[in-house]
Amino acid sequence: MKILKVVAISKWSLIFAALWLVAACAEQPKGKEEPANDPAAETPADDRTDEDEERLSQAKKLFFALPSPIETASLLKKAGATYDQEVLNGHTNVSNYQTISKKALNLGVYGADLSYSSIFEQTQQCLEYIKSARMLAAELGIANAFNPEVMERFESNISDRDTVMNLISEVFWSANSSLKATESSNIAALILSGGWVEGLYIASKMVDMENPNEQIIKRIAEQKFALENLLQLMEMYEDGDILKETHQDLKELKALFDNLDEAKADGPATASVNEETGVTTIGAKRELSISPEQLAAISEKVGAIRGKYVE
């Protein structure tokens, strides 16, 4: 009888221990989820400032989005840009990138080059850039974004521009979401940074100062807004050294964009709906202007930054 009682107690002890272990390992309630590596999150609650608390309360639920490389390429083509393979990063440079930050930045760069090549239906270049991007993705732990099924769809549809563009978006969405789901948002931020810098660099190379294309120049000036968002995004996920250098580069570039003149309409923007199509148009609000000197300064700066990333 005594032996049975001991066994019964032991069994229940094991069950209670197991339940305790499960509770300890279970995901914490998602009240106010704090971003990984946020200094405010690591600060004891008693020591946090009002600014820390506000930032924490907002950080999880506030996103900053950038134009995708596909959209940037689309804007350039609509503005009259042409294809120039010489301005793109060589796909064979992929083996040069050894650090995580270089791999992430250049995955973004190759994403932009792939987007630009796809918009201009350069199928062979697209295939090369997909391979280089896949290699970097694997090294960053997001190989599933370029899984065999996706690669086969790329190859089977390489001549279908619309399908390729959708696949590029699908692949980068998958990579972006995987990184965020595994709390590697700093890597995701680097990829976005590399892609944005490459897009701006390509745009700057499309400008012929002897015969300037005002539409392309306008699109370059408008990158001021995207850069503001990119910096805000980086500041949310800043983690030690991995984002520090890129963050500094982009701040220096922002200082040049801050010199641009901006004309804002009085009063708030308006919204009107086309009854036939159901499409809403948000009314005019602001216009940016950029001088040739400002354009030259921005072009030189982005060229230097980009050169550092792809070497």
Add this chain to the structure above:
Amino acid sequence: MKALAQLFLVLVVSIASFSDAGAQCKNFTKRKCIPQMAPYINNGQYNGATLFEGETASVMMTFYSGQDYRLIVCSQDILKGTYFEIKDEDGNLLYTNKDKDSDVWDFNVASTQQLMVEVTVPQTSTHDVKNSGCVSILVGFLE
């Protein structure tokens, strides 16, 4: 031995049931939300989060003149009455789907500008424990 095997089974089942909410939100977005984007092209960025009733999610982004856009705000059914508002940089309300049936909004802008998309999950549950679920904000453009 049998008790240990049973214990192991309990552990495995319990841990599996607490799988990562981030991955679940991503899968929900891919399965339920992205298909609504066609023929627009997704901008390739994941803006999703698990929200509780009473919480808000926002995304700030640049929209370019000459482009046509589609915004989709996708939420799990448990988050009843989820709606979005579009505000300019100064916080002025430009559009809301609060009294409309659709979570999809097609639009364009007369001049390139920053807009804030703000999604709110209203408090609807009557008990103390608030419902939570995935909310995703997707943007696409027409090529």
